[in-house]
Amino acid sequence: MEELAKINLLNLTQAELELLVESMGMKSYYGKSLFNWLHKKIVRNIRDITDLSKKDREMLETKSYIPFLNLLDLKTSKIDGTEKFLFQLEDKNSVETVLLRHSDRRVTLCVSSQVGCPVGCAFCATGKAGFVRNLNVNEIINQAYTVERRIIKNHENISNIVFMGMGEPLLNLDNVRKALEILTHENGLYISRRKITISTCGIVAGIEKILLERLPIELAISLHSAIDEKRDTLVPVNKQNKLEDLYAVLQEYQRQTKRRLSFEYILLGGVNITEKDANALADFVKDFDHVVNLIQYNPVEGAGFKAPTPKKLEKFLHVLKIRGVNVTIRQEKGRDINGACGQLRGRQVVS
Ligand code: SF4
Numbered sequence: 001m002e003e004l005a006k007i008n009l010l011n012l013t014q015a016e017l018e019l020l021v022e023s024m025g026m027k028s029y030y031g032k033s034l035f036n037w038l039h040k041k042i043v044r045n046i047r048d049i050t051d052l053s054k055k056d057r058e059m060l061e062t063k064s065y066i067p068f069l070n071l072l073d074l075k076t077s078k079i080d081g082t083e084k085f086l087f088q089l090e091d092k093n094s095v096e097t098v099l100l101r102h103s104d105r106r107v108t109l110c111v112s113s114q115v116g117c118p119v120g121c122a123f124c125a126t127g128k129a130g131f132v133r134n135l136n137v138n139e140i141i142n143q144a145y146t147v148e149r150r151i152i153k154n155h156e157n158i159s160n161i162v163f164m165g166m167g168e169p170l171l172n173l174d175n176v177r178k179a180l181e182i183l184t185h186e187n188g189l190y191i192s193r194r195k196i197t198i199s200t201c202g203i204v205a206g207i208e209k210i211l212l213e214r215l216p217i218e219l220a221i222s223l224h225s226a227i228d229e230k231r232d233t234l235v236p237v238n239k240q241n242k243l244e245d246l247y248a249v250l251q252e253y254q255r256q257t258k259r260r261l262s263f264e265y266i267l268l269g270g271v272n273i274t275e276k277d278a279n280a281l282a283d284f285v286k287d288f289d290h291v292v293n294l295i296q297y298n299p300v301e302g303a304g305f306k307a308p309t310p311k312k313l314e315k316f317l318h319v320l321k322i323r324g325v326n327v328t329i330r331q332e333k334g335r336d337i338n339g340a341c342g343q344l345r346g347r348q349v350v351s
Helices: 012-024 029-039 056-065 125-128 137-154 173-183 204-212 228-234 245-256 275-285 311-324 342-348
Strands: 072-075 083-088 094-101 107-110 114-116 131-134 162-165 196-200 217-220 261-267 291-297 325-332
Touching: 012 029, 056 342, 083 137, 094 137, 137 173, 173 204, 173 275, 196 228, 204 245, 217 245, 245 261, 261 275, 275 291, 275 311, 311 325
Parallel strands: 107 162, 162 196, 196 217, 217 261, 261 291, 291 325
Antiparallel strands: 072 083, 083 094, 094 107, 114 131
16 A cells, blocks of 8 residues: 555656756656666666665655566467566556567567557457546556567567557547657667657547547557548547548648658458458548558457458458558568467466
8 A cells, every 4th residue: 555655756757857857856857867777777766776865766666666567477479489478566556568579689568558458449459348447657668668578688679569459549649649749768778769650540539639639659650540430440440540540630641740640450351351442542542642561350259250261361461452452461470379469368367
């Protein structure tokens, strides 16, 4: 109980830490040093912060703490080294984080932004489990810190972060924004802003906020269908965020940022890969500087979807190519460890 009343240091920006140490009677520049220990050296214990006097450390320890995530489960792919972590939060909820290793030595961390997800996409294990709550700032950045501490021992570092795990990041934008500020800070992990991608199912008001605040991140849109009636059933937020409105805000986004847009499209056999689907997709993306990532479907129990046959997929791909769509089929990573989002947590909840 006493621990919960203490200040969670990982929720604070450098400016907020400066104010905190000042309020404890220390010089404000110790705030900068404290930020460096917390976010660059990613220290686990206040007593290891040797810049501070023993007395200051003791005072800090009585009033604040550094939170950590408990590792509940870890699966490692024998095929490509992908690692899937299941972390337990202070309130015993759990979230998933996935580490992807690329052949060019890039290391991408796929982080969660919510416990569960309110969007409820028809094909998604997380969506099926429902929404619990937003993650706070420390729970977002601690996914990165916990993994970084492990991989640094093998001389690896996280180079890219994608908000593509559990949850819809634009429905938790206040905490995601603050987490971004800390993760990209030059006195912290200093992840390049161009190497952070927010993946959204198309929350128009959230994209407008990104524009308004000039958040310098890459944007990926989980499209999955470019036909409103079909998208309404696959991605239910489409009912409030129609394709026409999404298109308009993305046009404005690209006009202002000049950044390439990624469109994610999950391949569902007999559902969204007809010739009509391919033409609708081509119509939607053709005037954007774009890349369309086709994603192999990883079956979710009880969802009622299946992967397409190779022949159907080939036909779909053929139409996209002759329509000039810049398309890739995403190499699926971690297939042998249930790569799809929410599957590890789903098993934990069930077992
Ligand atoms: Fe939420 Fe993404 Fe799953 Fe849709 S696919 S329910 S947005 S986590």
